[in-house]
Amino acid sequence: MQTAALSDPIETVDLETRLLIVDDDPGIRELTAAFLVSHGYVVDVAEDAAAMRTALVRHTYALVVLDVMMPGEDGLSVLRSLERTTAPPVIIMSVIGEEVDRIVGLEMGADDYIAKPANPRELLARIRSVLRRNQPRLDMIAAAAVASSARLYLRFADWRLDPLGRQLFDPDDVLINLSDGEFRLLIALVEHPRRVLTRDFLLDLSRGANAEHFDRAIDVQISRLRRKLQRSDGRGGDDLVRTVRNEGYMFTADVERR
Template sequence: MQTAALLNPIETVDPEPRLLIVDDDPGIRELTAGFLAGHGYVVDVAEDAVAMRAALARNRYALIVLDVMMPGEDGLSVLRSLDRTTAPPVIILSVIGEDVDRIVGLEMGADDYLGKPANPRELLARIRSVLRRNRERPAPVEMLSAARQYLRFAGWRLDPLARQLYDPEDVIIHLSDGEFRLLLALVEHPRRVLTRDFLLDHSRGPNSENFDRAIDVQISRLRRKLQRPDRRGGDDLVRTVRNEGYMFTADVERR
């Protein structure tokens, strides 16, 4: 693991986000790291899964850019091993045309995906978008009043400020950033047919690739998380409207 750029230690400003680039190609690693460092990021690089885990043990990262095709343990295996409740957001890179890598990566909790070879400027835009979404956190607890409102449906409770979902037994159900944004879009537009393009824009941002299968994957993951024994299941709450999109079928109350 090498450090591609570091802030001047005498500076007193807050450090820029630290990124980790994981790719077995040394040329791509260094070119990508150099480009991102030139845009103000602190960038470390790792050549494989072993070096990546060593880097994660030493430093806290704002985001990981993870190549799928690596010798030994591949990127999808690495992604699967991460604790998505504590790990930084991940952008996966997959060979252009390998949609299966993108689908599986999304199922495992990746926050975004990009075809490889990646245009450095597009990668930079994706990184900024993911980091911006990750910064959209709730206000400090002391600023939240007792009158704070939840979105309630079929016994569930969604907290838009804390970005948390509570099941009917009041257990927190972990959602990735994309899953939260997708569920919020559905819950805020109940009993309306929402197109895949609409949901893609609201869950992954307007600059995302028009990749319909990505929404289908996210919907499938949401349905599994909304499935509870002996209660209305996720398939009932999110209905597929053939050739049109999806509809959230439950009544929603804001209180």
């Protein structure tokens, strides 16, 4: 009878209810994921902030379970960077006794808090509670994801540029971080493929409000952009953006909008 009392029946869950577990401890990640999968959820895992951001780009999540203490960028920093209107609900986890993490996390917009090591059944109960409370928000996120899936991308040499979302994905579908200036410059190049563009022309199209008004500003930005466009096999940047001596630069790849 005691075993029956402790058993937790599997709750019927929409198969598209996808969760993301972010924790640098592989044991905790896999055990937590396996437990939640056994209760009907689709679960992905990420080992750090960078992997979390890549996962958020690739999938629409109903909820994120986020560890606070991670090497590199910590969980609170990641939480602070999320766009509140479009990001999924977040449950933060921190070691027992770190009261400041709980308070700061909730003030930053976390939907709930659970101490580590977390009891799997308590975590499951909190996930269910947060999902119920946030159903209208989740409906809006799902609708936005459907609209985004119909978005047109600028595609070149196996790269994918999202002009509306201001995001660049490499041939392995990894999100590449671009500064505002790099994004503007890339858009200018991609929208004028196989044409020689002068430095003045690129400066006019890509500069922000505080841009420097001299040719070398574009040369520096081009150099940075080429590094961002470098593939893991070494190909990319210099091949895609060619220097035309005494004239400017040319984007050499064919570009499709689809």
